[in-house]
Amino acid sequence: MDVRIGVTQAPREISIELGDDADRADLKARIEAALSGASDVLAITDKRGNESFVPSAKIAYVELGSQEGGRSIGFGS
Template identity: 80%
Template structure:
């Protein structure tokens, strides 16, 4: 699952690729808690095991990609 996080006053967004077995509902709940002010920091662990922290006050938007990996490579349909 791909996650894209926009950060205020930053020119680029944060792009993360999560493990295929990542719990989408749990991630949504943690994002909602961060945006609602229940937590000061949103922590996400990517596919490689790296932990990424984003201050809740700096999150502009969060975009969750599809649950299944459907990236296409090349010119095929």
């Protein structure tokens, strides 16, 4: 699953690739807590174990990709 986070006053977004076993409901709850102000920081661990921390006040948007996570490259259906 891919997560893209837009940060205010930053030209690029943060892109994080999560493992296939990532809990979408838990991640969505943590994102909602960060956007509502209940949490000061949104922390996400990618599939390699790297942790990313984004201050809640700087989050412009969060986009969750599909659960399958299979990006296709080239020709095919």
